């Protein structure tokens with residue numbers, strides 16, 4: 209289980225630009241939860257994921273992974289626990305390395321000598337089997353440089369790399385936002401496949417409210433650094449986007465201000 213206890217993150221503290229991006233958030237993420245995260249621009253969604261990943265540290269509060277306090281543990285040391293796929297398809301893989309070298313690095317995630325890109329023959333077979341699942345023929349291109357791949361192919365590979373060593377949590381931050389609709393649909397299908405197949409715990413940020421209600425077992429909505437809705441179980445069944453908008457208005461006493469959220 210992942211737990212955040214009274215976590216606060218303030219950017220530019222003590223200056224005129226002071227910005228409370230995360231305001232005293234407490235959240236329990238149960239093993240096997242697939243949580244979709246929605247909220248307006250600037251609500252704090254990416255900051256929440258970055259805090260869990262250890263890219264930034266909270267000003268107050270604590271973060272626990274399976275009971276271990278990881279609040280001050282660096283992203284590099286936390287990498288063993290966490291799989292990440294972010295918006296930019298170019299960010300999760302190394303362009304100048306081959307497909308198999310990228311996978312070899314992913315397989316060693318969290319180990320001391322993680323940046324050794326050497327590939328053993330038995331790993332090569334393992335990688336081929338895994339790549340077949342993507343349905344892109346990449347199992348026949350192990351020695352191709354990743355820089356040659358399309359955005360969708362790279363994001364598929366990043367997803368595979370993020371789950372190659374089973375993470376305690378998979379963090380997905382608008383990981384289909386930069387892709388064309390058809391490729392985005394394919395990546396979402398793969399995401400669901402990996403989460404179900406490996407029984408992963410996942411947190412996925414999306415601006416698509418319909419998708420947020422369709423995928424996973426739980427949806428949280430953020431607003432101004434706070435979690436304003438946390439919906440699961442019976443309450444979430446058959447819930448439609450308009451219900452979600454009504455619930456938000458009821459809790460906050462105002463309308464959702466983000467056009468991007470309302471369009472979808």
Ligand SMILES: Nc1ncnc2c1ncn2[C@@H]1O[C@H](COP(=O)(O)OP(=O)(O)OP(=O)(O)O)[C@@H](O)[C@H]1O
Nearest residue numbers: 219220227229247248249250251252253254255256
């Ligand atoms: N590294 C940073 N330095 C300063 N301010 C930051 C930093 N990262 C985020 N912020 C600010 O914190 C607030 C929350 O940003 P965050 O990126 O978490 O929002 P978000 O919900 O992911 O928004 P979006 O949907 O637009 O991606 C915003 O006001 C943002 O400008």
